[in-house]
Amino acid sequence: MTVAPGKRRRSSRYETTAAWLFVAPWVVKLVLLTVLPLIATVALGFMTMPVTGMPRWAGLANYEQMMADPAFRRSAQNSLTFALASVPLRLLIALGLALLLHRTRAFSGFYQTIFYLPFLMPAVAASIVFILLLTPGAGPVNVILQTFGLNPPDWLRDPRAALWTLVLISLWPLGVETLVFLSGLQNIPKDVQEAAELDSDRPWHRLVWITIPLITPMILFNLVIGIISSFQIFTQALVIGGPSGQPAESTLMYMVVIYRTAFRYFNLGYAAALSTVLFLGVLVVTLLIFSTARSWVHYEGGDQR
Amino acid sequence: MNIQRLPLRRRSFLQGSAALFGASALPSRLMAQNGGPITLWTPGGSELMCEIHIDIVNEVVALGGQVTNGDVVCGFGPGQDYTQRLFGAIAAGQVPDVSILWDSPVSLGVQGAFIPLDEYMQQFPGLAVENWPGGLLASCQFQGRTYGLPVVAGVYSMWYNPEMFEERGISSAREDFPKTWDELRRISKEFTRWDGDTLLTGGFVPPRSAPTLPIWAALNGGRIFNADEARYEIDSEQNNEMFNFWVEWMDEEYRGDLNLVDRSANFSSGYVNYDLGTGSGFREGRAAVVHDGSWLMGDYWQEPEPTFLNWDLAAHPVGPSGTATVSGIWPNWAVIPVGARNPEGAAAYLDYLSTVGVVDWYRQIPDVPTNTLVEAEPPTVVVEQRGEDFARDVTEFLQEQAGIVTPMWHSPVEAFAQDQLTLAIQKIFTKTAPIAEALADAQSASQAELERVLRQ
Structure with a gap:
């Protein structure tokens, strides 16, 4: 059957309209809840904003204040250290767990659920549980370590240990990363796996040369999400270190500085400037990762995007 | 269910919206x-x-x-x-x-x-x-x-355990409670007993809370914030002297290690320290004196049950450079x-x-x-x-x-300054910075923030 050109054009117009209608709710949400607040945040960064009344133009004053603010430097340093330590560790452990789950035949659904459960626990509750577990003296972790003759650190009160304790705590909810890796592993074609087994009987070789290259899209996804979320660590840092990042600012994270600047010190303009810098910083890092992705991310069919 | 449909015209909708907007914009005084x-x-x-x-x-x-x-x-x-x-x-x-x-x-x-x-x-x-x-x-x-x-x-006042005082032959009458920090430090030693790294009983542990610092500063003749001149005085001579006094006290009586004290019990207030999982040394009859607020009266007999009932209150003792007692809130x-x-x-x-x-x-x-x-x-x-x-x-x-409360909580940058003081106190008691340097850092940061806010 042939369709008249006019009819085809009308049908195409209808399809386009329908497509726009379907995506409209998402576009409206994107504009109202993401794009406009983003533009407002950038604009507010150049203003001072009292609690009541209109904002006033302040030029670069908030950015000048940032350059002289030791809390900005300290929190940026802490957040960077946290990201550099926690993201690779999270990826390695999640990949290890996914490999184990991939090999597990019995109760695999049960184990997947168990690994995902911590992700569902509110961060505040989880932080309080860790505070109790790591309590010096009577805390179960220290009691166990002491029975083995070890001398555990004062996890959350020693300025040299507290940040690393936060890194350790961040390794607990790995469910999402693990499931993403697992889906990648399950999608590796059977014939490729069989061919790899014929080529090499060493599992380590197969992992490095076959498995990991084939799940690089998942590694890229987890890496980008991990970096973004690690720079945005907030709840655990606030519950454990309070607004001043106790002990001695060792747990003072960038998001905590933004929060306390806005809602404790009521300095909204400066908080907006800090948020803009965080946004730009994470954006640059993400773009850098994407720009290198061409050389190390492999998509099925050999098409590298 | 019968729902009556009302005709909604564009004009009436716009008129209604305008009326609602106008009403919400009316000055509150007119409406009241x-x-x-x-x-x-x-x-x-x-x-x-x-x-x-x-x-x-x-x-x-x-x-x-x-x-x-x-x-x-x-x-x-x-x-x-x-x-x-x-x-x-x-x-x-x-x-x-x-x-x-x-x-x-x-x-x-x-x-x-x-x-x-x-x-x-x-x-x-x-x-x-x-x-x-x-x-x-x-x-x-x-x-x-x-x-x-x-x-x-x-x-705020000094909460003390008269039974512990009497056991050591110290008068438990309110009027005999130490009037100076020196006296308090002297009797405090009488109560302090260690078992290895555990503080079994203690006298009074020097305070470390930023919100109460204006009280102690005033007791030593200084202050944290001078509202009349819109100026912080965190690094004043009196405040340096105050922290030196406390650090020496900590070294002499508590091995200079706050963590050892805190792991033993909460020797700083009448409450359980849930973060550290330690009970209140005061309610357990292990701390002779703590600094706490009047709200403790309402909570004192609640769980966990205290081991002694007959606490008493006394006025704050005066520091080396102070002249009169004050209180705080x-x-x-x-x-x-x-x-x-x-x-x-x-x-x-x-x-x-x-x-x-x-x-x-x-x-x-x-x-x-x-x-x-x-x-x-x-x-x-x-x-x-x-x-x-x-x-x-x-x-x-x-x-x-x-009636003798020293002015406190009255800075336009109160929370900012308290965070700076918290940091300074931590540095001082963990000895990660010299006293003068920690106080000077808190002073310059708080003063700069105050000036920024007042400029707006």
Whole structure:
């Protein structure tokens, strides 16, 4: 059957309209809840904003204040250290767990659920549980370590240990990363796996040369999400270190500085400037990762995007 | 179900919207011309606290004045930051008529968030300036404006265990309690017993809390913030001397290691330290003296049960450079946010609350009434546990202490400065920075922030 050109054009117009209608709710949400607040945040960064009344133009004053603010430097340093330590560790452990789950035949659904459960626990509750577990003296972790003759650190009160304790705590909810890796592993074609087994009987070789290259899209996804979320660590840092990042600012994270600047010190303009810098910083890092992705991310069919 | 469909025309819809917008933009004073309802927000507290506030609001409504109805919102549940909610409500113009504030009213007040109450203090006799102790009122004021009223206060004093004193042959009479830091340090040693790295019993552990620092600074003849000259004085000679005194004390009596002390028990207050999983050394009969607020009277006999009942209170001892004792407070202030729909009704409510309502409040929850017109009835819990005479005696003592409160919580950058002080205290007691350097850092940061806020 042939369709008249006019009819085809009308049908195409209808399809386009329908497509726009379907995506409209998402576009409206994107504009109202993401794009406009983003533009407002950038604009507010150049203003001072009292609690009541209109904002006033302040030029670069908030950015000048940032350059002289030791809390900005300290929190940026802490957040960077946290990201550099926690993201690779999270990826390695999640990949290890996914490999184990991939090999597990019995109760695999049960184990997947168990690994995902911590992700569902509110961060505040989880932080309080860790505070109790790591309590010096009577805390179960220290009691166990002491029975083995070890001398555990004062996890959350020693300025040299507290940040690393936060890194350790961040390794607990790995469910999402693990499931993403697992889906990648399950999608590796059977014939490729069989061919790899014929080529090499060493599992380590197969992992490095076959498995990991084939799940690089998942590694890229987890890496980008991990970096973004690690720079945005907030709840655990606030519950454990309070607004001043106790002990001695060792747990003072960038998001905590933004929060306390806005809602404790009521300095909204400066908080907006800090948020803009965080946004730009994470954006640059993400773009850098994407720009290198061409050389190390492999998509099925050999098409590298 | 029968739903009647109303015809909606574009013109009538636009007219209705315009009318609604116009009504919402009417000045609040116009809408409150003949009195009206008030809404009270409190930062939380127990169910009992909420019931007390509801009763007081109902009493004011029953008087038939400027308050025709009342609504009480008791906090916003766990995980909700009250100040943040109030801040958002003020920015959005959806404010309560009265808010209880457990924080400085000055910080938000100077940013235009609260209505200055000076006019109402002239209008309502109960709120008159002369009815408030100077130090307490100064804690709500900045540059001649009063941003809140100290209707009740958590009053700090020295809590001590007379039984431990008597066991060591030290007089337990309130009038014999050490009058100077030197005396306190001398008797403190009498109580301190270590078992390995565990502090079994202790005397008094030097304070480390930033919010109470203005009290100790004043006791040593200094201050943290000079409101008259809008200047921080954190790194003053007296404050350097104060921290040197405390660090020496820590070294001499507590091995210079706060962590050892904290792991043994909470030797700094009458409460369990849930972060460290340690009980209160004071309630366990292991700490002879702690520095705590009057609210402990209401909580003292609750779980976990204390091992001794007959605590007593004493005035703060004076530091090496100090001349007279002072007291201090944790705020429990009332404010009227800008945008309140019935500010006159709110002021009338505050008048009643400050002079009448607080009597019942204090009887049920021992937050000390501060208005000098109030004749406080002793807290029921203290009467039941310690008898009428003792309850009246401590009430009188605490009201006297409220009369000698040093101005505190009155900086426009209170939270910022407290965070800087917290950091300085940590550096000093963990010896990660010399005292002078830690105080100088806190001083320069706080002063810079203060100047920035005042420039706006």
